[in-house]
Amino acid sequence: MNWQERIIVNPDILVGKPVVKGTRLAVELIVDLLAQGWSEADLLRNYPGLTHEDIQACLSYASAILKREVLMVWAEVRKAYPDQWLIIEAIEAHTEDDRRLLDRVAVVETCPDGTAAMQAYERLHHEYPAREFYFVHTGREELDIRERRWIGIRRNDAAYAQR
Numbered sequence: 082m083n084w085q086e087r088i089i090v091n092p093d094i095l096v097g098k099p100v101v102k103g104t105r106l107a108v109e110l111i112v113d114l115l116a117q118g119w120s121e122a123d124l125l126r127n128y129p130g131l132t133h134e135d136i137q138a139c140l141s142y143a144s145a146i147l148k149r150e151v152l153m154v155w156a157e158v159r160k161a162y163p164d165q166w167l168i169i170e171a172i173e174a175h176t177e178d179d180r181r182l183l184d185r186v187a188v189v190e191t192c193p194d195g196t197a198a199m200q201a202y203e204r205l206h207h208e209y210p211a212r213e214f215y216f217v218h219t220g221r222e223e224l225d226i227r228e229r230r231w232i233g234i235r236r237n238d239a240a241y242a243q244r
Contacts, residue, residue: 087138101135111139153186159219165191166198171213181226
């Protein structure tokens, strides 16, 4: 089952929750109802626009999310994804001096090359600005993430600051 054809994430629909394409039915709702004991027949009867394939896509999506949300340290990520570009999310992290240290991460996506990783990072950062994503290559033995403190306004916010 290719859930990507049936599940979408759009910030304008249910505040960006994953939904069944063409509906306002959240994946979370479908999975919760199944967990409460609803049968597929119950879902189809109560939500006439829903199909068997939509329900399967919701379950496939939930499975994919659970698989990628395994928390790992960097050494485990490198071993599980050798020589690959990845998007990772810092689940547990802290800062020492100017270095960001990622204690536990979740692999969000694998990418074919650095350009695709940068594009995926930009997309995810735009969709979820409060989450801490990084694009990395597992060829690096250690992550060296430096934090920089910016003073003043950013270039994008400076439209009216011109002379």
